[in-house]
Structure formats: C-alpha cells, structure tokens
Amino acid sequence: xxxxxxxxxxxxxxxxxxxxxxxxxxxxxxxxxxxxxxxxxxxxxxxxxxxxxxxxxxxxxxxxxxxxxxxxxxxxxxxxxxxxxxxxxxxxxxxxxxxxxxxxxxxxxxxxxxxxxxxxxxxxxxxxxxxxxxxxxxxxxxxxxxxxxxxxxxxxxxxxxxxxxxxxxxxxxxxxxxxxxxxxxxxxxxxxxxxxxxxxxxxxxxxxxxxxxxxxxxxxxxxxxxxxxxxxxxxxxxxxxxxxxxxxxx
Numbered sequence: 001x002x003x004x005x006x007x008x009x010x011x012x013x014x015x016x017x018x019x020x021x022x023x024x025x026x027x028x029x030x031x032x033x034x035x036x037x038x039x040x041x042x043x044x045x046x047x048x049x050x051x052x053x054x055x056x057x058x059x060x061x062x063x064x065x066x067x068x069x070x071x072x073x074x075x076x077x078x079x080x081x082x083x084x085x086x087x088x089x090x091x092x093x094x095x096x097x098x099x100x101x102x103x104x105x106x107x108x109x110x111x112x113x114x115x116x117x118x119x120x121x122x123x124x125x126x127x128x129x130x131x132x133x134x135x136x137x138x139x140x141x142x143x144x145x146x147x148x149x150x151x152x153x154x155x156x157x158x159x160x161x162x163x164x165x166x167x168x169x170x171x172x173x174x175x176x177x178x179x180x181x182x183x184x185x186x187x188x189x190x191x192x193x194x195x196x197x198x199x200x201x202x203x204x205x206x207x208x209x210x211x212x213x214x215x216x217x218x219x220x221x222x223x224x225x226x227x228x229x230x231x232x233x234x235x236x237x238x239x240x241x242x243x244x245x246x247x248x249x250x
Contacts, residue, residue: 054078187205
C-alpha cells in the first residue's frame with residue numbers, strides 16, 4: 001500500500017517505521033516546510049494519507065488531501081467544531097475520512113470499559129465522576145480528544161452527568177476534566193468515581209507512541225478501498241466479528 005504522511009514529527013516518524021515494517025511504501029512526507037507537496041504526483045498516488053498535525057492546520061490539510069483524491073486517516077484533535085463540514089463532504093461523495101481521538105487499540109478497549117462502568121454507576125447516584133489527563137508538553141489542546149470521548153461515553157450511559165467542564169466550580173452535573181502537560185508523557189487518562197465512603201478508579205497509561213502509530217497504520221490498511229466517513233468503532237467491530245482480522249495487529 002502507498003501511504004502519504006501529513007505531519008513528519010515524532011508521531012509521523014513512528015508511523016513511518018511501523019508502515020515500512022509492515023511492507024508499505026511511503027510515497028510522500030509533508031510537513032511545515034513543503035506544503036506544495038500536496039499538489040505533487042507522488043502525493044496523489046497515495047492509497048491513503050495519515051495525518052497527525054495541529055488543531056490550526058488539520059482541517060486545511062484534510063481538504064487539500066481530498067482535493068487530490070486521497071483518503072485521510074487522522075488523529076489530530078482540537079478542531080472538532082469543523083466536523084460537520086468534513087462529514088458533509090463525505091456524505092456528498094467528495095471525501096473518505098477516518099478519524100478517532102485515539103488510535104491505541106488499548107484505549108479503544110478502555111472506552112468500552114468506561115461506558116460499561118458508567119452504565120453501572122447510573123444506579124448509584126452517590127458516586128460522581130472526575131477525570132485527569134496527562135500528556136507531553138508539545139500537546140497544545142486541552143482537554144485531550146481522548147478525554148472528551150471518555151466524557152461523552154460517560155454522559156451517554158449515566159444521564160445524571162449532563163456535560164463536561166474544566167472548571168471545578170461547575171462540577172454539580174458535569175464531569176470535571178483536569179489536565180497536565182509534563183515532559184514527554186505519551187498519554188495517561190484517569191477516571192475516578194468518588195462517593196462519601198470510597199473511590200473507584202480506572203486508568204489507561206500509554207507507554208510509548210508506538211501503540212498509537214500501530215493503530216494508525218492498521219486503520220489506514222482498513223480504510224484503503226472504502227468510501228465515506230469511517231470510525232474506530234466500525235473497525236473494531238469488524239475485527240471482533242471476523243477474528244482473523246485480529247492477526248493484523250500482531
């Protein structure tokens with residue numbers, strides 16, 4: 001498979017290593033200093049582009065890739081106000097787009113555990129949730145996209161939780177999300193359910209970027225040849241329904 005990389009920092013290089021080890025070809029590498037590469041024949045030859053950049057550049061990157069006829073797999077966060085526009089392009093047949101707030105297969109299992117726990121907690125109103133996310137100092141947005149996805153999972157399963165906030169003073173019906181930016185931490189998410197008598201805590205801690213990079217390459221492999229707006233849930237369900245597909249993550 002021919003892959004284009006949009007964003008060639010630490011994450012882009014980790015994706016490149018894994019893609020090459022899985023037998024793929026990197027046909028284009030786009031970063032801040034070579035934006036004209038979007039119009040190149042090499043970029044247009046890609047079966048899929050994997051995009052990890054910044055909130056301020058992500059949407060423009062998607063649209064330039066769509067204009068070249070290249071499907072996009074992206075893990076950039078902090079731009080979701082523009083999601084309706086991107087989905088509309090997919091619905092109109094003008095784009096193929098796979099997005100998730102976190103490509104780690106472990107995190108996506110954590111999403112499922114989080115929703116299940118929240119559904120149990122709906123019957124125990126004495127417990128109230130809170131969250132903390134910790135990332136490296138280069139991550140610009142907060143809370144993380146993963147934290148927002150986790151919060152939305154809780155809200156969908158426990159109707160007592162009406163929303164999320166970063167302001168502790170607004171905690172009555174909301175889950176408060178605290179954030180820290182420390183060193184080169186790949187990503188840690190901690191969810192606690194506190195009552196007057198005890199606290200129940202679940203946590204996911206990434207050990208390196210490799211898990212995110214592997215998930216992104218697996219998603220690119222799954223996306224190639226498909227059309228429209230694609231999600232991690234769809235990919236995970238297809239793997240569970242067809243266990244032989246789990247071999248691709250080994």
